Amino acid sequence: MSLLQVKNLIVEFPGRHGTLRALDDISFDIAPGEILGIVGESGAGKSLTSAAIIGLLEPPGRVAGGQILLEGTRIDNLNHEQMRHIRGRRIGAIFQDPLTSLNPLYTVGKQLIETIQTHLPLGAEEARLRAISLLQETGIAAAEQRMGHYPHQFSGGMRQRVVIALALAAEPKLIVADEPTTALDVSIQAQIITLLKSVCKKHNAAVMLITHDMGVIAETCDRVAVMYAGRIAEIGPVHDVINRPSHPYTEGLMAAIPDIEVDRDRLHQIDGSMPRLDGIPTGCAFNPRCARAFDRCRQARPELMPVSTTRAACWLHDASQEAVA
Numbered sequence: 001m002s003l004l005q006v007k008n009l010i011v012e013f014p015g016r017h018g019t020l021r022a023l024d025d026i027s028f029d030i031a032p033g034e035i036l037g038i039v040g041e042s043g044a045g046k047s048l049t050s051a052a053i054i055g056l057l058e059p060p061g062r063v064a065g066g067q068i069l070l071e072g073t074r075i076d077n078l079n080h081e082q083m084r085h086i087r088g089r090r091i092g093a094i095f096q097d098p099l100t101s102l103n104p105l106y107t108v109g110k111q112l113i114e115t116i117q118t119h120l121p122l123g124a125e126e127a128r129l130r131a132i133s134l135l136q137e138t139g140i141a142a143a144e145q146r147m148g149h150y151p152h153q154f155s156g157g158m159r160q161r162v163v164i165a166l167a168l169a170a171e172p173k174l175i176v177a178d179e180p181t182t183a184l185d186v187s188i189q190a191q192i193i194t195l196l197k198s199v200c201k202k203h204n205a206a207v208m209l210i211t212h213d214m215g216v217i218a219e220t221c222d223r224v225a226v227m228y229a230g231r232i233a234e235i236g237p238v239h240d241v242i243n244r245p246s247h248p249y250t251e252g253l254m255a256a257i258p259d260i261e262v263d264r265d266r267l268h269q270i271d272g273s274m275p276r277l278d279g280i281p282t283g284c285a286f287n288p289r290c291a292r293a294f295d296r297c298r299q300a301r302p303e304l305m306p307v308s309t310t311r312a313a314c315w316l317h318d319a320s321q322e323a324v325a
C-alpha cells in the first residue's frame, strides 16, 4: 500500500474578487521509504502542496476538494489537535528556515527530549539517550554537550541538522522537507541533502523533498513530480524524467543543470515566468512559454497521460490524436 496518497487535491484562496485556485487536481503517491522530489519554479504550488499534507495551510487558504490519505486513512479532514499529533508522530516536517522548527528559548536537548516523550513511551533517561544518539546520527560533534546549547549557538547548517534530528525524533514514516537547504550557505547544501537522504533511509522514512533545483532531484530522489502553475506537468522515475523529459517545461528545467547528459540541441532556456493565479492561461498553462505549442494547446487543457515509464500533461503525447508536428 502507498504510504501517502494525494488524490485530486484542490487548494483555493477565497478573496474579494473571487476565488483563486492555487492547486488544481494534484494526485500522486509516495511508497514506504521512497524519496519523491517535487520540483518547479517559484510559485508552482510546491509549498502549498506540502502545507496541505501537513495540515498547515494558512487561512483563508483551504482544501476545497480531493483527499489526502496516510497509510490508507484520510488526514485532510482532521481537526487542529489531531493534525498536530500526526505532525509530530507520523510526519516530520523540515522547513527552509531551521528557526521555524526550533524554539529560541529552550536548549536543543530539551526540545528533542520533549518531542520524544510526547510521542514515544520512553522514560527521562531513555529519551535523553535517544536525543543524544539522534544528534550524533545527524553529524553533531560532542552531542552530549551540545544538548545543553540553545539554537542561536549553532551555525545555520548545524541548526538544520538539529531540525532533521527533531523531525525524526518520533520515528515518523514520512518526512516532508520544503526547500531544506535554500537558506543555507551554498558550500554546505549538498552535505545536508546527503545527510537527510542517509538518515531517512536508515530510519526507513519516506521523504517528500521540495526543491527548485533539478540537480538535487537528480542526485537524491527515486521519483520526481514536476509542478507548473498549480498542477503536475510530469511525474515518473527520476532517471527517466531526467534522461528523457517528456514535458517541454521539464526540458527547460533540465537545461539549467550543466552536468547532466541530455540532448543539448533539444533544450531551450525557458523565457517568461510562471503565471499569477489570476492569470493562468486557458488550455495548457505553459503554452505562452512553450516553443512547441500548437493550436490545441491554447484551447484545451491536457491531463497527465502515459509516456513510456512516466506521465506528462502535454498534447505532444496524446496517443488518441494524429501526431502533430
Ligand SMILES: Nc1ncnc2c1ncn2[C@@H]1O[C@H](COP(=O)(O)OP(=O)(O)O)[C@@H](O)[C@H]1O
Residues within 6 Å of the ligand: 013, 022, 040, 041, 042, 043, 044, 045, 046, 047, 048, 049, 058, 061, 276, 277
Ligand atoms: N496566502 C496566499 N494567498 C494568495 N495566494 C497565495 C498564498 N500563498 C501562496 N499563494 C499563491 O499560490 C501559488 C503557489 O505558491 P507556493 O506553493 O508557495 O509556490 P512554491 O512553493 O512552488 O514557490 C503562488 O502563485 C502564490 O502566489
Ligand code: SF4
Residues within 6 Å of the ligand: 247, 248, 249, 284, 285, 286, 287, 288, 290, 291, 292, 293, 294, 297, 302, 313, 314, 315, 316
Ligand atoms: S501541451 Fe502544448 S503548450 Fe503545453 S507543454 Fe505540451 S506542447 Fe507545450
Ligand SMILES: [Mg+2]
Residues within 6 Å of the ligand: 046, 047, 048, 179
Ligand atoms: Mg515554496
